[in-house]
Amino acid sequence: MGDKVLMKGNEALAEAAIMAGCRHYFGYPITPQTEVAAYLAKRMPQVDGTFLQAESEIAAINMVIGVASAGKRVLTSSSSPGISLKSEGLSYLAGCDLPALVINVQRGGPGLGGIQPSQSDYFHATRGAGHGDFHMLVLAPASVQEMASLVFKGFDLADKYRMTTMILADGTIGQMMEPVSLDMGEVKQYDKSWAVTGTKGQRTHNIVNSLSLLPEELEQWNFKRYERYAEIEKNEVMYDSYMTEDADVIVVAFGVAARVARNAIAAARAKGIKAGLIRPITLWPFPKQVLKDAAKHAKAFVSVELSMGQMIEDVELAIRCARPVLLCNRAGGMIPTPEEVLAKIEEADKTGGNE
Numbered sequence: 001m002g003d004k005v006l007m008k009g010n011e012a013l014a015e016a017a018i019m020a021g022c023r024h025y026f027g028y029p030i031t032p033q034t035e036v037a038a039y040l041a042k043r044m045p046q047v048d049g050t051f052l053q054a055e056s057e058i059a060a061i062n063m064v065i066g067v068a069s070a071g072k073r074v075l076t077s078s079s080s081p082g083i084s085l086k087s088e089g090l091s092y093l094a095g096c097d098l099p100a101l102v103i104n105v106q107r108g109g110p111g112l113g114g115i116q117p118s119q120s121d122y123f124h125a126t127r128g129a130g131h132g133d134f135h136m137l138v139l140a141p142a143s144v145q146e147m148a149s150l151v152f153k154g155f156d157l158a159d160k161y162r163m164t165t166m167i168l169a170d171g172t173i174g175q176m177m178e179p180v181s182l183d184m185g186e187v188k189q190y191d192k193s194w195a196v197t198g199t200k201g202q203r204t205h206n207i208v209n210s211l212s213l214l215p216e217e218l219e220q221w222n223f224k225r226y227e228r229y230a231e232i233e234k235n236e237v238m239y240d241s242y243m244t245e246d247a248d249v250i251v252v253a254f255g256v257a258a259r260v261a262r263n264a265i266a267a268a269r270a271k272g273i274k275a276g277l278i279r280p281i282t283l284w285p286f287p288k289q290v291l292k293d294a295a296k297h298a299k300a301f302v303s304v305e306l307s308m309g310q311m312i313e314d315v316e317l318a319i320r321c322a323r324p325v326l327l328c329n330r331a332g333g334m335i336p337t338p339e340e341v342l343a344k345i346e347e348a349d350k351t352g353g354n355e
Contacts, residue, residue, distance in 0.1 A: 004179035009147040010035035012180045013103060013167065014043065016148035020155045021187045022073040022101070023049035026063040028056060028082060031115040032171035033105035036077040057082040061089030061102075068098035069208040071195025073155055077103035079171075080121050081112060083129075090164060091130030095210025097225070099158035101151065102136075102166045105174035106306075108333035116333025117171030119255060119306035125168045126284045126314070133222050135229050137165040137236070138283040140254040144178035150281075152184040157236065159190040161228055168283060170306060172256040172335065238281035239290055243269070247276030249348045250294050252315050253304035254280050256335060261304050264341035273349050283311075291318035299352030301325045302344050304336055324351050 007015070014036045017025070025040045037053065044051035054060035060076050067074040078086060083104045093100055104125065108118040125138045137157050139150045147169060154165035196206050212218040242262060244250060249268070253261040258279040268275040278294060280287050295301075300323055303312035309327045316325050328344035330336045 004181050006177055007144060007180050008035060008175060008177050009141075009144045009169065010105065010174045011039045012144050012182075013147040013151045014039040015182060016151040016184065017075045017101070017155070018043055018047055018049070019182060019184050019187075020073065020152045022075050022155065023047060024067045024072055024074040025050070025076065026052050026054050026060040026074070027077050028054055028060055030079045030082045032107055032117070032174050033077050033079045033103065035174070036103060036105075057085035058089070061086040064100050065089060065092055065096070065098065068093065068100045069096070069196045071192035071197060073101070073159070075101045075103070077105070079105050079107045080109050080118070083121065083124065087130040090136065091132050091134065092210055093164045094130070094134035094136070094225075095132065096208050097162045098164075098208065099162050100164050101154050101158055102164055103169070104166060105169045105171055107171055108331070114333045115171070117256060117306060117335065118331070118333055119170055119257065120308065120310065120331065121168065122283065122305075122307060122310040125166055126286070129166070134225065135163075135284055137161070137163060137232065138168050139165060139238075140168050140281060140283050141173055142255055142258045142279060144173070144176060144180045146281075147173060148180050148182060149184065156188050159188070159192075161232060162194075163228075168255075170255045233285040236282060237285050237287050237290070239287040240279040240281060241290075242277040242279070244276035244278060244294060246274050247294075247297075248274040248299050248352060249276070249302060249345050250291075250298045250300075251275060251277045251302045251304055251341070251345065252280070252291065252311065253277065254283065254311070255306075257304045257306055260336055260338055261341055263338040264345060267338060267342045268345045271346075273345060275345050286314045286318065288314075288318040291315060292320070295319040295322045299323060300348035302328055302341070302348050304328045304341055304344075306335060307331055324348065326351065
């Protein structure tokens with residue numbers, strides 16, 4: 001890794017996008033991700049790129065579809081209500097099998113809610129984010145460094161599988177400042193012979209389309225897409241683990257909640273409770289097998305979330321309800337404290353002991 005610089009999370013991901021070869025950004029300001037747009041408004045002209053503040057989030061995502069159709073790396077960013085407005089466009093990207101990167105720096109909701117950090121868009125991101133049968137790759141950074149590195153990774157995955165990657169961050173990670181290395185290595189090149197770039201009379205026309213009026217044909221498109229999704233679930237799961245080898249209580253958390261959980265786990269260990277952490281980095285595909293294997297020796301799980309309890313369902317599904325799963329959560333922009341997580345670990349240790 002090269003020299004580190006002190007950067008805010010939103011700015012780190014914006015610079016990483018440029019370093020990943022992205023030269024097109026379309027967005028609309030909304031707290032707590034506005035720094036992404038503000039930063040790229042300055043940087044894109046310096047690298048002969050395009051920055052455009054669209055008239056709305058709906059306009060922005062449709063501009064993304066246009067650039068993605070041409071085979072270029074393209075970025076948009078927003079926060080929770082703005083991502084909802086982009087939902088139709090996200091479905092069109094999936095239906096057209098187009099690669100793109102979308103940033104969601106979450107805020108509390110529902111509705112306009114507030115501007116404080118949240119993780120309550122988990123269902124929206126991991127359950128398709130729009131109409132029809134589709135998935136997005138969903139990556140969850142827990143540091144400013146990962147805000148940068150997962151942008152680089154996200155573009156690669158989007159191009160490799162011809163689909164949308166979403167960075168699902170929270171307001172805390174977007175706003176906090178940490179040292180970050182922007183040495184990301186070489187930008188990978190992918191075959192984009194499918195792109196709509198003009199034929200120059202040298203090849204057949206490429207068509208980007210999500211419409212089929214023949215149900216048999218549309219069904220086959222869906223079947224083929226889900227074969228690709230199965231390959232992703234097999235090969236692209238990312239997670240981090242901490243003190244899980246002998247853990248009786250496994251905490252599952254992502255983003256800022258995982259940082260809080262690590263402190264609680266240290267406190268639990270000091271009190272003689274064997275606690276550990278599994279931090280999903282890919283929220284889709286979710287690390288199901290990792291949790292299933294952990295359930296063979298752990299006696300209970302704790303899902304720590306900045307929501308009313310969304311990821312907990314994936315934890316329960318992954319372990320097939322073989323062990324108790326307790327929820328430690330705050331909502332509306334509040335963040336659990338290490339003391340609150342510790343209390344839930346202690347409760348899980350007692351609950352699991354009664355199984």
